[in-house]
Amino acid sequence: MVRRVAIDASPPINRFMKDGLDKDAFRKTITVLAARVPPSKTGSVLKSQAMRGFLMDLPKIRSVVYDPSHPDGDRLVLLRVSEEAALTPDVSSFLKEVSNGLTTYTLTLDYDYWTADEILQAVLPEELCDESPTGFAITGHLAHLNLNKQYLPYKYLIGQIILDKNKNIRTVVNKLDKIDNQFRFFKMELLAGDPDYVVEQHESNCRFTFDFTEVYWNSRLHTEHERLVALFKPEDVIADVFAGVGPFAVPAAKKGCAVLANDLNPNSAKYLSKNASDNKVAHLMRISCEDGRSFIPAVVSRALQDPFPAYAGPKLSRSEEKANRKLQQQNALCSTHTTAKTVDSNLECPTRSCITHFVLNLPDSAIEFLDAFRGIFSSARHDGMDLDVIYTNMPMVHCHCFTRECEPDKAREDIRQRVEQRLGHALTESFSLHMVRSVAPNKDMYCMSFRLPHEVAFAR
Numbered sequence: 494m495v496r497r498v499a500i501d502a503s504p505p506i507n508r509f510m511k512d513g514l515d516k517d518a519f520r521k522t523i524t525v526l527a528a529r530v531p532p533s534k535t536g537s538v539l540k541s542q543a544m545r546g547f548l549m550d551l552p553k554i555r556s557v558v559y560d561p562s563h564p565d566g567d568r569l570v571l572l573r574v575s576e577e578a579a580l581t582p583d584v585s586s587f588l589k590e591v592s593n594g595l596t597t598y599t600l601t602l603d604y605d606y607w608t609a610d611e612i613l614q615a616v617l618p619e620e621l622c623d624e625s626p627t628g629f630a631i632t633g634h635l636a637h638l639n640l641n642k643q644y645l646p647y648k649y650l651i652g653q654i655i656l657d658k659n660k661n662i663r664t665v666v667n668k669l670d671k672i673d674n675q676f677r678f679f680k681m682e683l684l685a686g687d688p689d690y691v692v693e694q695h696e697s698n699c700r701f702t703f704d705f706t707e708v709y710w711n712s713r714l715h716t717e718h719e720r721l722v723a724l725f726k727p728e729d730v731i732a733d734v735f736a737g738v739g740p741f742a743v744p745a746a747k748k749g750c751a752v753l754a755n756d757l758n759p760n761s762a763k764y765l766s767k768n769a770s771d772n773k774v775a776h777l778m779r780i781s782c783e784d785g786r787s788f789i790p791a792v793v794s795r796a797l798q799d800p801f802p803a804y805a806g807p808k809l810s811r812s813e814e815k816a817n818r819k820l821q822q823q824n825a826l827c828s829t830h831t832t833a834k835t836v837d838s839n840l841e842c843p844t845r846s847c848i849t850h851f852v853l854n855l856p857d858s859a860i861e862f863l864d865a866f867r868g869i870f871s872s873a874r875h876d877g878m879d880l881d882v883i884y885t886n887m888p889m890v891h892c893h894c895f896t897r898e899c900e901p902d903k904a905r906e907d908i909r910q911r912v913e914q915r916l917g918h919a920l921t922e923s924f925s926l927h928m929v930r931s932v933a934p935n936k937d938m939y940c941m942s943f944r945l946p947h948e949v950a951f952a953r
């Protein structure tokens with residue numbers, strides 16, 4: 494069995510720093526025993542069975558160092574003990590054989606050496622050390638904490654330590670209890686770093702920029718964003734009623750879908766436009782800033798009156814594009830008819846004027862918007878036009894919601910009832926219910942997907 498000997502490398506305890514972090518107070522020197530070993534033999538000492546459990550193995554500390562007084566001579570193999578008396582007879586005799594004697598070596602550890610958790614354990618009152626407040630989410634360069642009440646007196650200290658210990662973080666905030674009820678963004682307090690809340694976040698191969706203090710964003714929803722976008726076909730036309738800054742809309746457009754994206758928060762609409770351009774899909778997106786209730790019926794007419802171009806096929810790589818251009822040039826030289834034919838067939842290309850999916854991700858109240866679907870296809874709304882012949886397939890509706898029913902069967906019944914009541918119609922065709930995530934002990938988020946009933950869409 495390997496004998497283990499301990500060196501106390503924990504940071505100095507400093508439980509008086511509530512108002513400001515004194516990094517210099519975290520200096521610690523540890524004197525350890527070291528064996529003088531010729532450079533050619535250090536490898537065998539490190540590998541030897543006899544030395545197991547006695548070699549220096551502190552994180553981030555080398556076990557072999559130059560001897561400061563003889564940099565060209567023997568190396569120093571650092572040991573985990575500070576006195577010779579702590580060595581076993583076996584280790585002592587082994588070291589006598591392979592080394593040119595023992596000496597001491599002083600390690601200096603400072604604030605940079607320890608992890609955030611280790612520093613926090615050294616500064617927080619003992620009664621707060623059982624749990625760690627270091628859990629935080631990162632969005633772009635910003636770390637956001639959700640500190641429990643007991644940690645609040647130490648919030649700036651905690652913020653500074655998190656900032657210092659995470660090189661990619663420039664801003665640390667604590668989420669306050671208050672959430673903007675309508676636009677769903679959090680109020681937050683700066684704990685440390687730059688007061689810069691405009692972040693750049695990557696999700697689903699897209700780049701999103703937004704001001705975290707002005708709009709809604711939740712990185713925990715990324716699998717839900719990806720799940721729904723995976724259901725869409727590139728030819729689809731998506732109406733995203735509560736689009737936020739575009740985590741469904743932008744990746745859908747990147748896939749080839751035509752997207753009508755809406756958000757009532759002017760700041761969301763502003764960043765949605767920016768994200769559409771930054772991801773080079775502005776030509777496939779139309780952005781509006783209006784109440785979802787008026788957007789739902791209006792968007793049907795908009796798509797009919799101003800259709801999107803047909804899906805142009807997958808985006809070609811540069812080399813494919815080059816090869817295509819070359820082929821076109823050759824064709825043009827061989828026959829003028831070929832060119833004319835290409836132009837003609839482009840003119841015949843069907844456009845996209847029918848919405849195939851509605852997305853309603855406002856779980857608190859999306860169900861209450863479902864009555865806005867009543868009569869959206871009625872001819873009275875569309876100057877007598879018969880949408881029955883245009884919409885050969887009814888669109889899908891993906892409606893997010895919360896339920897306090899935790900058992901799946903009860904949750905399904907609860908949501909179905911509320912959806913049917915608001916639609917004013919029973920869901921006779923099958924519908925699917927997807928559990929998105931648990932948001933609180935008795936509160937789950939679901940996505941109900943169903944085909945919009947014909948009777949609802951054509952209701953007078």
Ligand SMILES: C[S@@+](CC[C@H](N)C(=O)[O-])C[C@H]1O[C@@H](n2cnc3c(N)ncnc32)[C@H](O)[C@@H]1O
Pocket residue numbers: 675676677708709710711714734735736737738739740741755756757758761783784785786854855856
């Ligand atoms: C839960 S967020 C979802 C945003 C985005 N779809 C996502 O997954 O991150 C709901 C969005 O609905 C917007 N919103 C709230 N009420 C609205 C309304 N009546 N009409 C349109 N948008 C609304 C909010 O501004 C917010 O961006």
